[in-house]
Amino acid sequence: MYVAVKGGEKAIDAAHDWLADVRRGDPAVAELSLAQIREQMSLAVDRVMSEGSLFDLDLAALAIKQSRGDLIEAIFLIRAYRTTLPRFGASHPVETDSMQCQRRISATFKDVPGGQILGPTFDYTHRLLDFKLAAEGLTPADTPTQDTPDLAAERKPHVMDFLNKDGLIETAEATNDTPPDLTREPLELPANRALRLQNLTRADEGFLLGLAYSTQRGYARNHAFVGELRIGKVAIEMDIPELGFSIEIGEMTVTECETVNQFKGSKSEPPQFTRGYGLVFGQCERKAISMALVDRALRWKELGEDFAGAPAQDEEFVLSHSDNIQATGFLEHIKLPHYVDFQSELELIRSIRTAATAALAETKIAAE
Amino acid sequence: MDDQTKRKNWMGLLAKSAPQAVKRLCETLCETYTFEWLRQPETGGVMVRGRTGGTGSAFNMGEVTVTRCSLRLDEGTVGHGYVQGRDKTHATQAALVDALMQTPAADQIETEILQPLRETRARQQVAIQARANATKVDFFTMVRGDD
Incomplete structure (x- = not known):
């Protein structure tokens, strides 16, 4: 028997309200701006753009903020947004x-x-925590003065x-084939x-x-x-x-x-x-x-x-x-309600067990 | 430089300049000139391609957000704007500058808008290049003691 179930709206609303609060964290701490994420978490932004398959720094920063820093969730948001965009065309291959x-x-x-x-590489750093960064308000080092380079050369x-x-x-x-x-x-x-x-x-x-x-x-x-x-x-x-x-x-x-x-x-x-x-x-x-x-x-x-x-x-x-x-998507869907699926599994195992128990009892009687 | 190359250059410059920089320079333009839309600003995606092995056949890398629009000045000249990102004002101003560059106002637009944008861009590129050159490795060979 299939029973349609509705409900949970109030619980879901309350859960989402709480999510918004924990996303914000302690209100006594200043809120992150998108510009701060874009400028100071730039490698996270790059990863979200690369796996989200959409190059837009501000959108990636927004997705990171919205997802509380869960980058796969952020990538998901970007992929979903991407599908809403009309396609204007394709570029020439970048040179x-x-x-x-x-x-x-x-x-x-x-x-x-x-x-x-x-x-700007992490190579050749000592991978030691730099506690200077824990102190806020550092002024950036002066840019070294250089001869003006000739860009064309x-x-x-x-x-x-x-x-x-x-x-x-x-x-x-190179061929002129249109790529799939x-x-x-x-x-x-x-x-x-x-x-x-x-x-x-x-x-x-x-x-x-x-x-x-x-x-x-x-x-x-x-x-x-x-x-x-x-x-x-x-x-x-x-x-x-x-x-x-x-x-x-x-x-x-x-x-x-x-x-x-x-x-x-x-x-x-x-x-x-x-x-x-x-x-x-x-x-x-x-x-x-x-x-x-x-x-x-x-x-x-x-x-x-x-x-x-x-x-x-x-x-x-x-x-x-x-x-x-x-x-x-496939992994996390198994945490969503599967009540009906599981109900049928329960019915099945109960009927198998009943049959098995009956067969066992019969063998016992026969042995006596 | 023929007209097409010139137009290609200014359209590319407008697209690659930061929206804030374009806005600052174009503030008065939108008030001075009136136009009608041929295509309202709209945001979409462009599939960016790469080359296999850097030189080979194309493959699709992923999309980039792009905003475009087309407009016609009251005197009839048509301008197009195609800019990276989702900023509709940026696209509008790019289209307006594109149209005006085909009118007698071109010289004024060139000095007041395009030239400053070009200089800003060159300054940024030189700064990055200087910074990169400072990280160029100078190898030196240790002198062996036994010869």
């Missing part, structure tokens, strides 16, 4: 070689043209171009590399990190070097139909990672290095490196490698479980 780099390092070439630019060519010249590394050739879009068509397997990269760039950072780490520990090892890691702003250019030509409609910070991996060769071609690629919204360095390692592991078939049965090689496993909003 990362014309990026104004604020960070650009190579782990493979010490003397890379353009130099190793460390940028500061363009940084991709490190991979140098290996390309010698034919030591595979090239990435996960937000318009459901994921279908097998996926091509463009679809995999879209899935990976919006994937959960923790999931990708774990998979990438598994490849380093030996599950489909492909021995990656970071050929280049760069962070900076790129222009977003789009064709405008009413103008009949393209214009730059904005710019965004992105993180790009290119890995150099072990060789592929064949009877007709000499061995050369292979590559993995990561490109992520905002400053998300760990994610970009992880993405490149997982991208490379997923390319086993195309590169003629063996399937070692490793999770990072398994396209269906990786692509179906990488999205934290899909994952959390």
Whole structure:
């Protein structure tokens, strides 16, 4: 028998009121502004934009405030908002070689043209808590005075171009194909590399990190070097139909990672290095490196490698479980009312038990 | 520079400048000039693409919020605004500047609005570059004692 149940409205309202209060915290402490979150929690903002798959700093800051700092909840809010936006079109591919780099390092070439630019990095810090930050009202250090740089001369060519010249590394050739879009068509397997990269760039950072780490520990090892890691702003250019030509409609910070991996060769071609690629919204360095390692592991078939049965090689496993909003949606739904489902399970186990008890009693009688 | 390249440049500059900076410079414009809407300001998303391996085929990265509008000045010139973000005033002012740049007011708009925006942007870029260059690594080799 199915009984429709209504109710709980008052409880839900009271719960949401309380949520608003705990979100605000102690009223004696000043409230966070969106500008403060945007400026001072910028890497959290970047993560929410990257996994929320929508570049908008203020919206990401709002989502973080609303979700009490639960970043997956914030990503959920951004994904939900994203679906309400009409799509104006698609940009030209961003050209990362014309990026104004604020960070650009190579782990493979010490003397890379353009130099190793460390940028604002946690690398080489001692990971000791800095109690100076606990004291409020610090004045920022003076910016060092520098010679005025010549912007035009500061363009940084991709490190991979140098290996390309010698034919030591595979090239990435451009085609004019329109890439498949996960937000318009459901994921279908097998996926091509463009679809995999879209899935990976919006994937959960923790999931990708774990998979990438598994490849380093030996599950489909492909021995990656970071050929280049760069962070900076790129222009977003789009064709405008009413103008009949393209214009730059904005710019965004992105993180790009290119890995150099072990060789592929064949009877007709000499061995050369292979590559993995990561490109992520905002400053998300760990994610970009992880993405490149997982991208490379997923390319086993195309590169003629063996399937070692490793999770990072398994396209269906990786692509179906990488999205934290899909994952959390399915995981968290099991805490919502399942009274009717569970009622039927109860009925079932009771009838099975009755039958089993009766059968047991019969065997006992027969034995006596 | 041909007219199309010039227009491309000023539209890109307006889109990439901070909404507050554009607003400050354009405050009086909206009062001075009247226009009619061809398309009211609306916010939407643009799918941003990247290139596989930095140089290869396109893939979809994710969207960016964009606000656009189109307007016609009373004397007939049409202007379009496409700016990153959700600021409708920013888009309106970009469209107005775009229209005025095609009229005899162009020189005045160029000096009073575009030039200051261009200078602000150049200043910001130079500051970032200087900061980045200060973190450039100078390697030095230790002299070996045995040769």
